[in-house]
Amino acid sequence: MRRRDGTRSRGRCRRTPASGRQRADPEGREAGEDGGVTAALKLIRRYPVVSLTLAIGLAGIVLALAGQGWLVAWVFSGYALVIAAWQAVGMVRDILRGHWGLDLLAVTAIVATVLVGEYVAALIVVLMLTGGEALEDYANRRAKRELDALLTRAPQFAHRVEGDELVDVPIDHVQVGDVLLVRPAEMVPVDGTMRSPETTMDQSSITGESVPVEKHAGDEVLSGSVNGQAAVEIVATASAADSQYQQIVALVSEAAASKAPVVRLADRYAVPFTAFSLLLAGVAWWISGDPVRFAEVLVLATPCPLLIAAPVAFIGGMSRAARNGIIVKGGGVLEQLAGAKSAVFDKTGTLTHGAPELVAVRAEPWLAEDELLRYVASAEQYSSHVLAASMIDAARERGLELLEVVHATEEATNGVIARIDGHEAVVGKFSFVAAHAPEAHRTDIAPGELAVYVAINGRFAGALLARDRLRDNARATLDRLDELGVHHTMMLTGDAQATADHIAAELGIERVHADCLPADKVREVAAIAERPVIMVGDGVNDAPVLAAADVGIAMGARGATAASESAGAVILVDDIGRTAKAVEIGRDTVRIALQSIWLGIIVSVVLMVVAAFGVIPATIGALLQEVVDLATILFALRAIGGRLDAASPLPSRAPARSERAAAS
Secondary structure, eight states: OOOOTBBBBBBOOOOOOOTOOBOOTSSSSSSSGHHHHHHHHHHHHHHHHHHHHHHHHHHHHHHTTTHHHHHHHHHHHHHHHHHHHHHHHHHHHHHHTTOOOOOHHHHHHHHHHHHOHHHHHHHHHHHHHHHHHHHHHHHHHHHHHHHHHHHHSSSOEEEEETTTTTEEEGGOOOOTTTTEEEOOOOOOOOEEESSSSSSEEEEEHHOOSSOEEEETTTTOTTTTTTEEOEEEEEOSSOTTTTSSSHHHHHHHHHHHSOOOOTTHHHTTTHHHHHHHHHHHHHHHHHHHOHHHHHHHHHHOOOOOHHHHHHHHHHHHHHHHHHHEEEEEOHHHHHHHTOOOOOOEEEEEIIIIEEEEEEEEEEEEEEEEEEHHHHHHHHHHHTSSHHHHHHHHHHHHHHHHHOOOOEEEEEETTTEEEEEETTTEEHHHHHHHHHHTTTOOOOOOTTTEEEEEEEEEETTTEEEEEEEBBBBTTTTHHHHHHHHHTTEEEEEOOOHHHHHHHHHHHHHSSEEEOOOOHHHHHHHHHHOOOOSSEEEESSSSGGGHHHHHHHEEEGGGGGGOHHHHHHEEEESSSSSSSHHHHHHHHHHHHHHHHHHHHHHHHHHHHHHHHHHTTTTHHHHHHHHHHHHHHHHHHHHHHHHHHHTOOOGGOOOOOHHHHHHHHHOO
């Protein structure tokens, strides 16, 4: 049964638990009342070694107060040596794999403090190691909040209309053509078209546009959009796997699962830092003659700042990128973006909108301009050419009613022949139209324009001119890249040389290669000397070159799946300016990671030098190292960025760029 609000009665609807609701227990208390205890238990289960270390520390305090100090020494020392042995096993495995890390210092520090009787310092070093891992994990969870948001919001079920009944089915079971109900404030599960008269939808998670969009019957509806206040029905046009939101979720999953190679960044300093620390500790022991001095230096040389700083910074950078509508598939991509020297762009759909718009109608004297456009738009209803939609839109904007087409055929790459209102209309290339109207003549076109010629009943009727518009911020994007150190630019396109040269001149692009096939693009990118190279594209034909570049950036807002899968980063909104933002985020992330590493190194070295003179006892040194750890993590978390980061506009520096282009 259909209701007045456009929904159907549930019938045998199988319902799933509603999300976002609080459930009450039998005593009437809300489930969140004991949230503090639950959270504490979760932390204990998540970090058992840290919990055990703290418990042993508390037990030691109780035993010391009870006058059992000798037992405290044995418990602390024994536990510390067990942890040291556990760390040593992992260290040996890494060394056998050819990976020299920073664990040697930690193990040496624990053993040294136990041997010299500094058992309290030994336990603090153990807490520092295990707590450092816990802090890293906590910081990573905090930094990945934006990445995880997409995953947790992904719809799991769809309400499928089956006759007069409504059945909840797993989203993977939805097929093309299924009629689905989307309730108020629910997320659209798959791509589809509107069946109900109208609604408003929030598409911000897909397009980045925060203003709700009105949708009417027949309009395209993107999965991931949030429905407004009225329940509506849609007809599925894609399966879940092929829908916009699920593709984005898949990209996020890949990005979240990829282990950023940031440990390598820290391990570059592992061998020299370890050698320096052991040498300094040995010299302090040799000069003082006191083995305690060796332990006092090493407790300040533990490598937690180095191990924690880089991963936290890179995960933070990936989180910041996601918040800016950019999915980065791993920390290695951020490193490459940070060092980029060249940028290569596809033209159509990347630097331009990819949808040419009508700029002029040149009709022959015997036919009015609006009539010429009406015939063209009517015929183009049956064309798959990229210009077809532009001509139809232009006719509708002028309020022209399209004519009924009795019969139409399209010749690929040439044009359309249509029978319209008893007349034969031929629309397409000049050579194609001239074959039907010998008196046809070419019209003058400006660089960057293209002409569509028309003949009616074998008589030349005129031409229509269209131009693919540059993106408004394309110039500012290139200027910003230049400021960020990406000084070399190139455009690769399959379009004609004259059109490509015109676009390049407007943007100040140095090198242009037109009439390119996918293999040509790969060859041109491989030949670039100034590396790393960024390649930005949007279409299926760009997939090979995106994979071949050092960093491929796909304009994925329109669902170019092949391009998105082969790219290292995907821009989720239709904004070329995010390319410069990706480079900016990469540079900031690497800079913060290195700053955090050097902060840990410098502070540790200063404290080690002071400890070499016997000023800092081992226990105090271990506590100071915990402070260094915390400072390093907080410093690295700056890579997450601020709240206004995504809203920051690109500066316009067109004059400066034009001067540089002219000089080259």
